[in-house]
Amino acid sequence: MKHTAARLLLGALALLLAAAFPADRSRSEVTLEMAYMPIVPCSQLFVMEGMGWTKKAGINLKLTRFPNGPAIVQAIASGKMDMMCFGIGPAMVTRAKGVKLKVVAAGIVEQIAVIAQGDLVKYFEKYKGAEALRKFAADKGRKPKIASFPKGSVPDTVTRHWLLRQLKMDLDEVELIGMGAARVQQALLSRSVDAAGILEPILTIVEEKLKGAKVIARADEMMPNQPGSTIAVREEVLAKHRDAIVKFVELHIKATELLRSDPAKAAPYVKEFISKGLLETKLVEKALRSPSSNFRADPNSILESTKYMHDFQKSEKIKTNVSIDGLFDLTVYRDAVKNLKK
Template sequence: MNRILQIVALTAGLFVAGAAQAQDEVPVEIGYLPILPDAQLFVSLENGAFAKAGIKPDLVEFQEGPAMVQALLSGQLDAAYFGIGPAMVASARGADIKVVASNIVEQISFIAVGDLAGFAADGVKKQTFADFAAKYGRKAKISTFPTGSVPDTVLKYWLTKQLGASVGDIDIIHQGAAQVQQALLTGAVDGAAILEPAVSLALSRDADATVLASGSEMFLGQPGAVLAVRGALIKEHPELVEAMVAAQRDATEALRDKAPGAAEAVAKYVGGGRLPLDVVRKALERSRQSFVADPNKIVEGTVAMRDFQKAQGTLREDVDVEKLIDTSFYDRLTAADGQEAPAEPEAAAQ
């Protein structure tokens, strides 16, 4: 066979192989928030785990959990990387979803800027916010995610359960992720209950910014973002769900071990890919021990969060947490390869 025929044959072979691979790929519509707690998704997209498993991701970006809830209720999305709070709401309202993996725990921080940072420099106590209002003639403006979200719930839990204060002591402003970050950086608010990398970004740009509470200080064992999949995907393609859970575990280990390329993968998606890589690296380092994939580790915390949200009135319907969280995929995965579940996370270094 001459050189030209060899090239033609090789090209034809590659085309056939590529076509077969394309036919084998299954489109999976994935909703996500461009936030650091969804880091495992970004690592899995960039390290080839999804492609290797035959998953063709159709990404849909959202700015807040409630919009993802509506998408799930309307029949959109095969999978969603979002907070456990919205996941409970979606399930309670009839969405056929299962949480098959955790992303992160104890990831919320309360950061203060401006007058509040100086006023509470010695720490936050029961009377801090009431005293602030008395001194400045106004309540402290605190930005966080929409009502019922994980950051909103953790903020209220911290105020009432940990401090013994009242939610009415502050003026809560509910916003999307990008808006919370902007409000904090421009000084439009006095503080925020927020996720990384907004915390690291604020600390890098404002010398007076102060983290007043974080992680277990706000809500011990608090579950955060999760991977939820629609029941139809489990029924029709259980092998893809298993592959997504495997990718989740591998990506979690990569993030905890600071594997090469992990930070770059996260930086490509978080904040629309506009954040400096060094800020993303700092945010990942501060969150490293909070990345947890095992869904068994968030059952107890999810029950506590559900009970608190019901008492607050932000979750009106009942949620069976044990039915919502399906640990079977993760359990089979660890049993199959004899790998022990990661150790309990240490409190994130804030």
């Protein structure tokens, strides 16, 4: 009887200890609030989450979807979000606002292209660059309407660079309209705008669904080596959870390699995030194979192009408040690469 009572007591004590000290994975799990946009340049995140890599690594991401980078900047400025997948442009704006954050990984480069629809396509088939836009305006009696993300975003900045530096035009020769991703796509499909400086999957969706739509300028014609999406973290979060952030970047590198080597395998997971499963997997795979989907993880590879974009934004007063001072932490990527080689 005494032995039975002792066993019961030990069993109860074991249950209490299990409740007080959960399994190692639970004890080490880190919860982070992360902002993202439903676009191909954030595909690494979608692969990591969809394949369960983050959960397995003890990283519990609370994801919040935003329509564009400037909207994420507003959320960060109000004290929300620990991490974010957004463009280098908004990252510079956030840093300039006094928010302490670090870019720890790149996501994609040369991801912006200009897609046109309707009569504007015909003008670009007959004329080149600025001449096509000016002939269109002269014949139609109105400026070409070109959509993009809001002012200061990467798509907007690259589109302005194309017009100002590559085509040598004045901005008042076109009507540049800033809006969120879903609205850009809708504006093109409804033929409310003539063109858009935009990214995937919108480029592929519009080409597939809108008869006569065509890409009229690729990234290398707009701003060669343009930096795109990044992974950024608040400095206090990085200091507190550095091991988890390094692990996150390890997974980000792994996801980048998968996107580059096997888009077909990645496509179902990307589809769930960018369209909530509504797009066909084959269409998403096509977007991942697009000339505008140049996935890259190494932040060292975008240092020079980020400086160029920063200087352009400053000179053209696209965003008078942008900063690259202390923007990058290259040690996280360095340590992630070291860990992957072990």
